[in-house]
Amino acid sequence: MTVLEQNLGRNTLPASPAPWRRRSRLQRVAATVLPLLRRPGFSLALLVVVFAWVAAVAPHVLSSFDPYATSPIDKLRAPNLIHWFGTDELGRDLYTRVVHGAGLSVLAAFLAVGIALLGGLGLGILSGFAGGRIDAVIMRFVDVLLALPGLLLALAIVTAIGFGTVPVAIAVGIGIIPGFARTTRAEVLRVKTLPYVEAARLGGASWGRTLLRHILPNAWGPVAVLATLDFGAAILATAGLSFLGFGAAPPAAEWGTLIANGRHFLITAPWVSLLPGLFLVAVVFSLNHIARTFEEIQR
């Protein structure tokens, strides 16, 4: 701003006593998110994710078939107008099973990311904030977790606590805690020393307030991006574990089990594996794209 402009600003000030009212948080969020919807890639990704979300919450809206109704006459039908994704070896409608499977898969992913977020944020904030010995102990623990391959760790945990969707989700969640803890700690360490945190402290803010209002929101960005990214990874990991047979027991529909089912018919009826697989890929890609977009606008 130049001297001149500043002069102008000062002169026009008394002339415009327009009633000022606070812009609400919603308005500000809308101002940043709405322009994003004009990007076709982002809208498409959002559409896919919303579809998966609706499928998880209210599958009946998207399909009128029964996911468990068998119909031996229609077994292994190729995709057509009635059965959009074809049918499996028992004649069940695959599209319906994918839609109904979303419930378990999305629940598992949510649970996994939720566990990772809670655990990772807690550990990261504690070690970044406390520093010293506590930091050293937590970080060595995280190092140990990082040293183990995620899938191996998950397999070990699932074997220990039993099969099923929820145990798989817990196992996957614990597997991705270290990444969250590391990222959170680094961000907290960075933000903690910034002048505005000191200013808030000098303004009389308590540590709790400083943490909640200044440090967490400013450290949150990369962690949120990581969460979106890991949401896709968690869906993949749960699907992977279900594929290996640790997840939901048949006949329950779950994306991983659906793909696993079809592998016996890969040559004769490739759609049984391929279409649920492609749908899974679309959801994961969409989540990654959304995460990338948010990462970009943060810069």
Added chain:
Amino acid sequence: MSVLVDVRQLSVSYRHGHTAVNRLSLNIAQGETVAIVGESGSGKSTLANAILGLLPDSAQITAGQLWVDSHDLTHASERQKRALRGRTIGLVPQDPTVSLNPTLRVGQQIAEALILARGKRYPGVDADIVELLQQVGIDTPVLRARQHPHELSGGMRQRVLIAIALAGNPRLIIADEPTSALDVTVQRKILDHLQRLVSERGISLLIITHDLGVAADRADRILVMQHGEVVEQGTPGRILGAPQHDYTRALIAAAPAFAKRREPLPRIDSTQAPILSLKNVGKTFALPKVKGEESTFVALEDLNLQVYPGQTLAIVGESGSGKSTALRIALGLEKPTQGQVWFEQQDVTHLNWRDFRPLRQRLQLVQQNPFAALDPRFTVFDSIVEPLVSFGRLKGAALEQAARELINRVHLPVSYLDRLPRELSGGQCQRVAIARALALKPDLLLLDEPVSALDVSVQARILELLEELQREMGIAYVLVSHDLSVVANFAHEVLVLRNGRVIEHGSVERIFSHPGCEYTRELIAAIPGRHVTTQAA
């Protein structure tokens, strides 16, 4: 004299439609020193980049011609431009802390420039490095050449950058705000040195600065730039003596060195009790243990000071003189190793955070870097009222009313309350930071280099605002600064610190008219622009 750089009606636009340089003409003769003065955003750095052929991809020369050493740069290929850089034009960049490669030894970085200029490695390169380092005034050049940048001080790094610029034996050196990151005394020494080297070799020098004082001291000719256009040019004497354009006049009025000394401020009423006093305060820091080196560092020694209500005490010193430590001790952010801190009638030296908290309502800080002092996610409103919310003073409509009053106090439009810090300029950010410090109606404001990160003209505005607030609200200030020119018209009392020790203490008039020691005289002499004003007087 032959013309080295000839810019004719040059326009540079960025892709998003902003015209940074607008039909600008300029020529620099061999051996001439030209200064371009303007605020941030006036297009002076874009011009320098255009001359260097280093415009970013998003910028484009839309009209005009640009001749350097009789090469047309507007249509030159990258290869032709590269041949000019280093050998014909050298650059001394702005920030010495980030302009050197931290993983390479200083000598290697100079060698790089030397080898590029000669086209190949040659036997005498080591000798040339040492010679260059000697020329730019670095002692023990053999040792320094083997050190990494982090082992050198800011001033020394800037000298190394000058050595790199000189390595290619250029005919023009562009110095882009060469010293704005340095202390005043170092700044003066380096500019003196640069100027001497340049005149000995007949090199042309293009200084880019926001400080009219620096330009007036150094240049044969000054160009004043605003919004990408040259509004005025001429010799320093003419620009300062008879400015034609309003903007130049505003710049001169803003430069602290040219401002008229005002009437002496009212004397301190000695019957009043001091609001803040530091008694024999000392601070020692423990250093990491290295064999054969001292294990402690004395940051402050035996510091005594009193601040009286409604008065300003300035603490002046270079970086490392302990002035920030003194502020942090006064704020209770650091505990002194010796001595006591009294706030009015209360000894606050050993108060813990909770007991100190009530006092925070009366004692506030304004930080150095306005961009970092505001939470990027908080709107101006949230930032300003935060102290009020923290202390639970106001709520709802009363809070909004308070925010409106505060933002009016610092002369910003009320609509700015909805903005985020990144939508504000540096000066505006500093105003918001001041408003936040005022929210609790403190009696004492500690100002940690409040203007050093700002352009000179914005500095003047901020200081004006602070002065007005003191007049109206009777706040006492402790102003920490490395720049005596900022202090001259603002403080009642001055305290000069060096290496943690007080070397001079007295009223501002006495310090300026009869400086008691050599160091203070040096500081006063280092104020840019003083050279011209004393000549004119």
